[in-house]
Structure formats: structure tokens, C-alpha cells
Amino acid sequence: MSTTPWLPPVERWEELGEALGVELLIARDDLLPFPLPGNKVRKLYAELEGADPDAILLTNGAVTSNHCRTLAMIGARRGQEVHLVLHGDSAERDGAGLRMLSSLGAKYEIVEPESIARELDKVEISSRAQGRAVTRIAGGCHTPAGAKSFRDAGLTIMDRWAPDVIVVASGTGATQGGLAAAAEGRPRTRVVGVSVAREARRGAEAVAEAAAWAGSPNAEIEFLDGYRDGGYGKWTRKTEIAVSQGWMAGLPLDHTYTGKAFAALTDAAGLGGSLRGSRVLFWHTGGLMNFLTGEGASS
Numbered sequence: 052m053s054t055t056p057w058l059p060p061v062e063r064w065e066e067l068g069e070a071l072g073v074e075l076l077i078a079r080d081d082l083l084p085f086p087l088p089g090n091k092v093r094k095l096y097a098e099l100e101g102a103d104p105d106a107i108l109l110t111n112g113a114v115t116s117n118h119c120r121t122l123a124m125i126g127a128r129r130g131q132e133v134h135l136v137l138h139g140d141s142a143e144r145d146g147a148g149l150r151m152l153s154s155l156g157a158k159y160e161i162v163e164p165e166s167i168a169r170e171l172d173k174v175e176i177s178s179r180a181q182g183r184a185v186t187r188i189a190g191g192c193h194t195p196a197g198a199k200s201f202r203d204a205g206l207t208i209m210d211r212w213a214p215d216v217i218v219v220a221s222g223t224g225a226t227q228g229g230l231a232a233a234a235e236g237r238p239r240t241r242v243v244g245v246s247v248a249r250e251a252r253r254g255a256e257a258v259a260e261a262a263a264w265a266g267s268p269n270a271e272i273e274f275l276d277g278y279r280d281g282g283y284g285k286w287t288r289k290t291e292i293a294v295s296q297g298w299m300a301g302l303p304l305d306h307t308y309t310g311k312a313f314a315a316l317t318d319a320a321g322l323g324g325s326l327r328g329s330r331v332l333f334w335h336t337g338g339l340m341n342f343l344t345g346e347g348a349s350s
């Protein structure tokens with residue numbers, strides 16, 4: 052299994068670009084040939100390269116975590132057992148997300164956030180005691196291999212399309228960090244991460260750490276925290292309008308991730324204004340499940 056099984060298809064969006072006053076390219080990680088496409092596919096395939104094919108795959112995340120869903124899908128395809136330690140509120144416990152995890156044959160339990168580390172240790176110790184190998188993966192796949200996978204994809208995409216700016220939703224920062232590493236030494240290309248949760252300082256530190264993992268400790272980090280819109284999984288009119296503008300043009304967006312990044316791009320008085328006339332590549336990271344299951348809350 053190669054590190055980068057698929058590059059995102061890149062599309063030109065002429066009308067939407069004209070409406071926004073930019074030359075708009077969209078890298079579609081939401082259209083990978085994978086049942087649950089999105090940025091977690093690239094990170095996890097890279098993370099699992101060379102890993103023991105018989106080990107139990109163990110990780111943690113929110114009940115609605117795309118990282119956990121994607122790992123469950125990959126585990127099913129590889130015939131590998133997946134064990135997830137989840138946290139989340141009761142409203143999401145009967146949802147389509149958990150039904151999908153069960154259909155995929157993933158084992159999971161839902162614990163209080165303060166018990167996650169202990170529960171992971173418990174599962175690992177008891178599995179090993181039964182003679183099973185365990186591959187434990189960091190939450191969100193915020194790992195060196197994950198960041199490198201985006202550097203590799205970023206290098207190819209930047210070589211081919213030479214964008215002035217890449218705009219991407221940024222959570223744990225591995226995706227943006229990898230892309231920032233790919234942009235190092237390319238004065239033409241800025242990489243702008245739009246925070247979906249963290250405030251600027253903490254977020255930028257995590258992105259810089261990921262860029263260093265991908266080989267660029269001095270990469271330029273631009274991390275905008277003005278579009279968080281209430282925090283992780285929350286949103287107001289601002290994100291709602293951006294999500295709707297995408298769907299109206301035939302581009303599926305969600306309120307947790309891609310809608311916030313797209314809001315930054317469409318903000319005439321903010322980032323969007325400074326991008327006028329430039330070649331913008333919107334790196335679409337997925338998130339359709341978040342939209343379809345109605346996760347999160349407007350505030």
C-alpha cells in the first residue's frame with residue numbers, strides 16, 4: 052500500500068470563481084475513490100504503511116470523528132480489527148455515525164473525556180495479554196506520517212497548478228502543516244489554514260510542529276482563527292451562508308470543517324478581499340458525513 056494512494060482530483064470552478072473575484076481551483080479530497088473520502092484517508096494510509104497487518108488498530112476520537120470512521124473503513128477493507136475509544140454527548144449516540152461503525156464491525160466504547168487515556172491503555176494491555184499485536188494511532192492522526200502524506204500530495208499539486216494561495220480547513224494541523232512544508236521555498240504559494248476550533252496561538256503551534264515533522268521546521272504558518280464561529284462543531288449564520296453558497300453551486304460543504312474555510316474564502320471584507328484576482332486553490336478536506344448526520348449545533 053503506497054503512502055499516497057490517490058491525489059485529489061483538481062477542478063477549475065469558473066463561475067464560482069468569477070462570483071468570488073478569483074481564479075478558483077478546488078482539490079477534491081472529498082472525491083477520492085474511497086467510500087468515505089476526506090483528508091483522513093491520506094493521513095491514515097500513510098500512518099499504516101508497513102504496519103503489522105494482523106494488529107488490532109486502536110485509536111480515539113469524538114463519536115462524530117472522521118478519523119475514527121475512516122479507520123473503521125480501512126480496517127474493514129484490510130480485514131483488520133478496529134477498536135475505538137469514543138467520547139461525545141448522548142444525542143449523537145443513536146446516530147448514523149455509530150450505526151456505520153457497527154456495520155463496519157468496529158468495536159467501540161463511549162467514555163467520559165477524562166477516561167480516554169486510561170481506557171486506551173486498558174484495551175491495549177488486555178489485547179496484548181491475549182497475544183494480539185496492537186497498532187495505536189494518535190487522535191486525529193496528528194502524526195509525522197500524516198503530515199508527510201500531505202507534504203507529498205502538496206508538492207505534486209503545487210508543481211502542477213502553481214496556486215498563489217491554498218486555503219484549507221485546519222483542526223489538529225497535520226494537513227496544513229504538511230502543505231506548509233510543501234510550500235517552503237516557493238515564494239509564490241501561500242498556505243492559509245482556517246481554524247475550525249483552536250485559537251491562533253495554540254493552533255499555529257500545532258501546525259508548526261506538523262510542518263517540522265514533514266521536514267520544514269521554518270515553514271511559513273498562516274493560521275486564521277477569525278472563522279471559528281463559536282468553536283468546534285458550532286456555527287452561526289456566517290458559516291451557514293458559506294455552506295449554502297457551496298451547495299447552491301454544486302459543491303457539498305459542511306458546517307464543522309469545510310464551511311468555515313469556505314467562509315474565509317468568501318469573506319469580501321476579510322481573507323477573500325485580499326485574494327482578489329489571485330489563483331486560489333481551495334483544498335476540500337471532506338466532511339460530507341458531518342453534514343448528512345446533522346452533527347454539531349448552530350448557536
Ligand SMILES: *Cc1c(COP(=O)(O)O)cnc(C)c1O
Nearest residue numbers: 117222223224225226308336338
Ligand atoms: C479532520 C478534518 C479536518 C482537519 O484536519 P487536520 O489535519 O486535523 O487539521 C478538516 N476537514 C475535515 C473534513 C476533517 O475531517
